[in-house]
Amino acid sequence: MFFLIYKEIKYQLKSIILYIFIGVVALFYFTQFFHLPSNIDDLEPTPPEEISDNMYGLPSYGVTSVDDPMLEMQIVYSRLILTARIGQVLKHGFIINKQLNLTDEQKDFLKYSANKISSKGIVEGKLVPNVTYKEYKEIIKKVDEELGGNTQFNEKYISSYINRPKTYEEAIKSFEDIVNKDKITGAFGRIFADYMGITAGIFPIFLSAFILTRDKRFKAHEIIYNRNISSFKYILSKYIAVNIIILLCYLAFATHATFIFSQLASVSNYSINYFSFYYYTLTWVFPTVLFVTSLSFLLSIVFNNGIVTLPVFTILWFISLMPLKGEYGLSKYVIRFNTVGQYDNFIMWQGDIIFNRVAYLVVSIILVLLASLIWSWKRGNIDASPKNKFYFSKI
Amino acid sequence: MQVLKTNFTLVKYNTQILFNINTIVGIVLILSTPLVFSLTLLSYKEISFIAELYLPISGIIFLTYIGNIETDHNVYEISYTKPTPHIFIFILRLALLLTIICVFIGGIFYYAKLQESTFPYLEIFLGSIITTLYLGLIGLTIAKITNSVPAGYLISICYLIFEFITRGKYTGDFYALSLLNTSFEEKYNILLLTIIILISNIVIIYKKS
Numbered sequence: 001m002f003f004l005i006y007k008e009i010k011y012q013l014k015s016i017i018l019y020i021f022i023g024v025v026a027l028f029y030f031t032q033f034f035h036l037p038s039n040i041d042d043l044e045p046t047p048p049e050e051i052s053d054n055m056y057g058l059p060s061y062g063v064t065s066v067d068d069p070m071l072e073m074q075i076v077y078s079r080l081i082l083t084a085r086i087g088q089v090l091k092h093g094f095i096i097n098k099q100l101n102l103t104d105e106q107k108d109f110l111k112y113s114a115n116k117i118s119s120k121g122i123v124e125g126k127l128v129p130n131v132t133y134k135e136y137k138e139i140i141k142k143v144d145e146e147l148g149g150n151t152q153f154n155e156k157y158i159s160s161y162i163n164r165p166k167t168y169e170e171a172i173k174s175f176e177d178i179v180n181k182d183k184i185t186g187a188f189g190r191i192f193a194d195y196m197g198i199t200a201g202i203f204p205i206f207l208s209a210f211i212l213t214r215d216k217r218f219k220a221h222e223i224i225y226n227r228n229i230s231s232f233k234y235i236l237s238k239y240i241a242v243n244i245i246i247l248l249c250y251l252a253f254a255t256h257a258t259f260i261f262s263q264l265a266s267v268s269n270y271s272i273n274y275f276s277f278y279y280y281t282l283t284w285v286f287p288t289v290l291f292v293t294s295l296s297f298l299l300s301i302v303f304n305n306g307i308v309t310l311p312v313f314t315i316l317w318f319i320s321l322m323p324l325k326g327e328y329g330l331s332k333y334v335i336r337f338n339t340v341g342q343y344d345n346f347i348m349w350q351g352d353i354i355f356n357r358v359a360y361l362v363v364s365i366i367l368v369l370l371a372s373l374i375w376s377w378k379r380g381n382i383d384a385s386p387k388n389k390f391y392f393s394k395i
Numbered sequence: 396m397q398v399l400k401t402n403f404t405l406v407k408y409n410t411q412i413l414f415n416i417n418t419i420v421g422i423v424l425i426l427s428t429p430l431v432f433s434l435t436l437l438s439y440k441e442i443s444f445i446a447e448l449y450l451p452i453s454g455i456i457f458l459t460y461i462g463n464i465e466t467d468h469n470v471y472e473i474s475y476t477k478p479t480p481h482i483f484i485f486i487l488r489l490a491l492l493l494t495i496i497c498v499f500i501g502g503i504f505y506y507a508k509l510q511e512s513t514f515p516y517l518e519i520f521l522g523s524i525i526t527t528l529y530l531g532l533i534g535l536t537i538a539k540i541t542n543s544v545p546a547g548y549l550i551s552i553c554y555l556i557f558e559f560i561t562r563g564k565y566t567g568d569f570y571a572l573s574l575l576n577t578s579f580e581e582k583y584n585i586l587l588l589t590i591i592i593l594i595s596n597i598v599i600i601y602k603k604s
Contacts, residue, residue, distance in 0.1 A: 017546050024553045031561065093433060098441055202556070206549040305416045307456055310548060311424045314452055315431060 001233050008211075008241030017206055022249050025199045029253050033195045036260065040184060040268040043340075045171035061171035063163040072162050073136050074127035077117050079152070079161065080143070084110035090152045106147060113143050160323070177343040185261050185276035190337045190346065192257055193280035196250055200288040201334040202317045208242050208293040209306030212375070231376035232369075239297060239368050246289050247281075254281045284335045287357045287364070291333050294367035301374050328352040330359055405479065409488055412464065418495070421456040424449075425499040429506065437512035439519075442504070443574035446523035448559060450500050451530045452552070457492045458531030459547040461485070462539040462600060481604035482597060489593075496527055522574045525582050525589060529571060530555055532592045539599055 012018050037043055045061055066072050083089050084107045088099045102110070116139055120128040131139065144153040152161070166174070178187040212235075215224050224234070254277035265272045292313065300306040319331060324338035328349060335353060337346070428434070432445055462485065504520050530551045538547030554571070563570030563581075569588065573581035 016541050016543055017549060020546055020549050020553075024549065027553070027557065028560075031557075031565075098433070098436065099438065100436070198560075203549065203553065206545045206552075210545045303416065306545065307417055307420055307548070310456060310552070311420060311427075311452060314449075314552075318448075 001237050004229075004234065004237035005241045005244070008238050009245060012207070012242065012245050015207075017210075018245060021203055021207055021246075024203055025196070025249060025253065028195055028199050029256075032198075033192055033257075036188075036264070038264075040179075040264055040270050043178060044175050045168060048168050061166040061168060064166045064170060065159060066162045066164050069133040070127065070129070071164065073117060073129055073133065074122065075162050076136075076140060076153070076158065077114055077127055078122070080110050080114040080117070083152075084114070089147055091148065092150045092152075092154070092157055100148070100151075102147070109146050110143065113139050159326075174341050174343075178341045179270060181343045182341065183273035183276065184265060184270060185258065185272045185274070187341045187343070188257070188261065189276035189280040190284075191340055192254070192277055193284040193335065194337045196253065196281065196285050197288055197334045197336070198321070200246075200250070200285050201292065201320060202313050204242075204246050204289055204292045205296045205306070205309045205313050207246065208239075209296040209300045209309040211238050211242060212297060212300050213304060213306055225379045231379060232372040235297065235372040235375055236368065239293060239371075242293055243286075243289060246293070247286055250281050250285055250289075251278065254278050283357060284353070287360045288334055290364040291360045291367075294364040294371065298367050298371040298374070301371050301378065325349075328356045330356065332356065333360055401479075405484070405487060406491075409484065410491060413461075413488060413491055417456055417460055418492075421453040422495070422499060424453050424456065425503060428503050434503075434507040434512060435510040437507055437510075437514065439514045439577055440575075442507060442512055442514045442519055443522075443577070446504075446519050447526055447572040447574050448555070450503070450523050451527040451555065453500070454496060454527030454529075454531030455534045455548060455551045455555075457496060458489070458528075459534030459538050459551065460544045461488045461492065462535050462596065463542070463544055464488075466542065480601075482601045485597070485600050493528070497524060500524060500527065518579055519574065522579060522582050525586050526571055526574075529585050529589045529592070532589060532596065536592055536596055536599075539596065 066075065083102070087102050087107060089102060089106075091098045091100045117131055117136055118127050118129050122128075129136070140153050140158070141155070144151050144155075147153065150157075152158070178184060258272075258274055258277045261272055262274070295312075296306070296309045299309045299312060302308075316333065320334040321336070324336050325342075325345070326349065328335065329352075335356065428445060428449065431449070434442075434445075437445075465481075500523055501520055504516055504523070507514075508516055533554060534547035534551035536547075537550045538544045541547070558566065558571050559575075563573070563576070568581055569584050570576070570581045571585055573579065573585075
């Protein structure tokens, strides 16, 4: 089997598709991830008195989620009033979101719900509520149901706009987390894995989906089918070979990123974690690669053509792209964490991420075994025609 | 009469050749649009996502391989020596597939209109067809040059995704997905590029055959 893996790697190294794949990943690496600070000290937030104001006359350190229930109620109350006035609500779809026009009854219901939350409204910058937080949650749930569900008032999506500007102290804490807890490369390792995960979610199909159909294309399948080799070994050796090649590609970029950050850190006298980029490549990106290659194998064996993988993965890829962070259910085979830092959020989501990655690892193994089984069955029927299974010869 | 019969035979056999898994997958991709997305009450911005990002993938699936059919099946030595110039066969195949693309994509936008979506039909339809053809011909060109159809798929998909993520930052007036910015102006430049690529392919295929 090791000889087969070696042969396949040797073949892939001569394939133009591999070098196009490396070029594509490099393109994404340098255009998306490689907007690095020239100095680590540039990441440190500027004190408010030194910062040039934005259009609102306030220094901007980004935004953070709201923890205060009263503030959350105030933001959502304002959103209810605004939505009723505009007459449109954002409805989250399967892949694309829509702006739905509201009927007069729906607008009245929004105004009624807002009035139920607070009849006095916002007084001196603070909401004067009529209800408790629990009752407010019930009212908002009913609003979402009345508007057809999956709207911006749904609990899943409400957090996307319940945020407030960060204070300088919070921005300093975020910077200290990047330096002390993440050792700098931890924070950038996650966003590296985010961008590389985007490429790992679709481009490996062009390496893996056409491997097994190659035998038929070169008319070598009859010879291979007659060889004394188990189907499992044959498929697994090709699977391992293509994944090694792809992993080495991503590890090369991880090495480059580690090198760049070691240079930056030595200039500013910071210490970095030299293994962070490798860690996130192996634990976040590689399970995506394993899943993509295993499903490509299975689909190309079933349909005898690798092109079927393209529309399948395009749809799966679009589903996995959003949101940019925070959602790690089993429908997401690409891990998105499109932000630098946010160590506290990372720790909060770490359990979900680990579960997601282990689940996709297990699914990948199952898919490869299934692919071997189907290939074995097709091997027994030399022209792989299902009708031969049901042919009753006339004797 | 003989000429008509010959041409009809050519069309018939090329239709048979083109009715393969690529064509089926492309048609299924287009017809599955109402299942993947809801086509009800879509605005310009929402339909442009489908027109620029989803439907043009069918162009890559339909068109990338058609320049390599004879090479992949090792019959080019026979087919290139036939009286009918191979370039005529290529243009015939392109015309057949373009007809399929226009009919099915046009049908999807018409269905969206029936579902009370509000958008300029002709602008979205033409914009989507131009992008579909453009990406398909890029794939075809790469496949022809590298003699590898997967390379054609890879480059054209990469181009589509790159344009989507960068939103025309690096391509400017040649932004292929300009309908996402509610602009049709760039489509004239893309159409010009498409024609240039098509003529280049015709020249390459003429010289190779």
